[in-house]
Amino acid sequence: MATTLSPSTPLSQDEILRYSRHLIIPEVGVDGQQKLKAARVLTVGAGGLGAPIGLYLAAAGVGTIGIVDFDIVDFSNLQRQVIHGTSDVGRPKLDSARDTILEINPNVKVVGYETKLTSENALEIFKDYDLVVDGTDNFPTRYLVNDACVLSGIPNVYASIFRFEGQAAVLALPDGPCYRCWYPEPPPPGLVPSCAEGGVLGVLPGIMGTIQAMEAIKLILGIGQPLKGRILLFDALQMKFRELKLRKNPECPVCGTQPTVTKLIDYQEFCGLRGVETAPAVSAAGALPEITAKDLKKEIDQGRDLVILDVREPHEFQIGRIPGSTLIPLGDLPKRVNELDPDRDLVVHCKMGGRSAKAVEFLRQSGFQKVRNLQGGILAWSEQVDASVPKY
Amino acid sequence: MSIKILIPTPLRPFTGRQEEVEVDGRNVGEALEGLITSHPQLRNHLFTADGKLRSFVNVYLNDEDIRYTGLQQTPVKSSDTLAIIPSIAGGCCCCC
Ligand SMILES: [Zn+2]
Numbered sequence: 001m002a003t004t005l006s007p008s009t010p011l012s013q014d015e016i017l018r019y020s021r022h023l024i025i026p027e028v029g030v031d032g033q034q035k036l037k038a039a040r041v042l043t044v045g046a047g048g049l050g051a052p053i054g055l056y057l058a059a060a061g062v063g064t065i066g067i068v069d070f071d072i073v074d075f076s077n078l079q080r081q082v083i084h085g086t087s088d089v090g091r092p093k094l095d096s097a098r099d100t101i102l103e104i105n106p107n108v109k110v111v112g113y114e115t116k117l118t119s120e121n122a123l124e125i126f127k128d129y130d131l132v133v134d135g136t137d138n139f140p141t142r143y144l145v146n147d148a149c150v151l152s153g154i155p156n157v158y159a160s161i162f163r164f165e166g167q168a169a170v171l172a173l174p175d176g177p178c179y180r181c182w183y184p185e186p187p188p189p190g191l192v193p194s195c196a197e198g199g200v201l202g203v204l205p206g207i208m209g210t211i212q213a214m215e216a217i218k219l220i221l222g223i224g225q226p227l228k229g230r231i232l233l234f235d236a237l238q239m240k241f242r243e244l245k246l247r248k249n250p251e252c253p254v255c256g257t258q259p260t261v262t263k264l265i266d267y268q269e270f271c272g273l274r275g276v277e278t279a280p281a282v283s284a285a286g287a288l289p290e291i292t293a294k295d296l297k298k299e300i301d302q303g304r305d306l307v308i309l310d311v312r313e314p315h316e317f318q319i320g321r322i323p324g325s326t327l328i329p330l331g332d333l334p335k336r337v338n339e340l341d342p343d344r345d346l347v348v349h350c351k352m353g354g355r356s357a358k359a360v361e362f363l364r365q366s367g368f369q370k371v372r373n374l375q376g377g378i379l380a381w382s383e384q385v386d387a388s389v390p391k392y
Numbered sequence: 393m394s395i396k397i398l399i400p401t402p403l404r405p406f407t408g409r410q411e412e413v414e415v416d417g418r419n420v421g422e423a424l425e426g427l428i429t430s431h432p433q434l435r436n437h438l439f440t441a442d443g444k445l446r447s448f449v450n451v452y453l454n455d456e457d458i459r460y461t462g463l464q465q466t467p468v469k470s471s472d473t474l475a476i477i478p479s480i481a482g483g484c485c486c487c488c
Contacts, residue, residue, distance in 0.1 A: 142481055
């Protein structure tokens, strides 16, 4: 086979041995392996999706892997973020990911960005890469990655996950759709799934992340059909893949024929999150009445007549609870509200205070006057009052 | 005409955990109307106050986005599946 060796990326003897299972595939070969070696891929996030992406791109011989992450490895990450191990807890994810990648393949150049991806730094970081793999976990960064990819003309290998379900697509290819063609706008914070609906089975990001790694490698090699113009949906419980059409929308605000977004914007504001991060409990009607965990403990100790209403889900109640509390999950509250006595003092809590704020608002609209939200939820109770209540 | 609507995980708390809901309707609009009549808590998640489908809610009739087939006017057959596809951001909770 006539191969033209690119002088910039010759393969060493060691590499030829290391990649031999690639080299004997006609679609890859020495040419393809050199393309992989010359490729520069940016992974945004070294979490659930970023872990398998980093591991497989490194093993496959992608020459330069950039990683944007400023998080620290936590015990609760280890259930799915397989690029980090128990001894990495407390270390920056970037350092831990770099060590694991170099252990797998010391030929890889790892470039770390220990920062939050922002509208100020995204284009500057992206310009050194051939493609971006989106492994983020929040709407502002998703839209930022999408817009920055479109504006930079770099493909965006996208996936996101939720419990047992995943979505994947290759976005922002020159003639293909982008994320905003699909979802022009994010949901307002009040309508995104709550903590109770969160969580993810650890294997799921492994499956979706490896799909992203596969698509990234196909794009680099220029082989096969990219996941373009369609969304792949995966349902792990049914063990089914489905595909939906995803069209390039001529009216897309960023990749359409008359784009209204021509530079990066404020994505926190765009997603309705300005000021919400620190104070999720503020309602449109003004501040909700609140109580701190310490004050609640004081009132209980003083023997004040209180109903402590827990609006989490039963499986969370099982993990830990405030003694004497009553469980009515937020979703059941409208039909079970008559179980509550409007004349008694009510303190409502959830995990961190977001769902209970909605419950307090609902109860106030339903005529309950003596109702307060427990600031910081059961996590605050665990921190300030009773450490035997487990955090989760 | 009875058709099947697939409910995504994040909206299942509002359908009593049902993954599928059977509804009657001649077109997508009637089917969705049937859905929120039987599960009123969904209304606010799918529609704006003035009755428009929310822009972050994507509805697919089989594998086609209804934005490209005539929105709520899109006719349905009994073998069709309507799916509500939510935008999901990641694997972690982001709200509270
Ligand atoms: Zn677009």
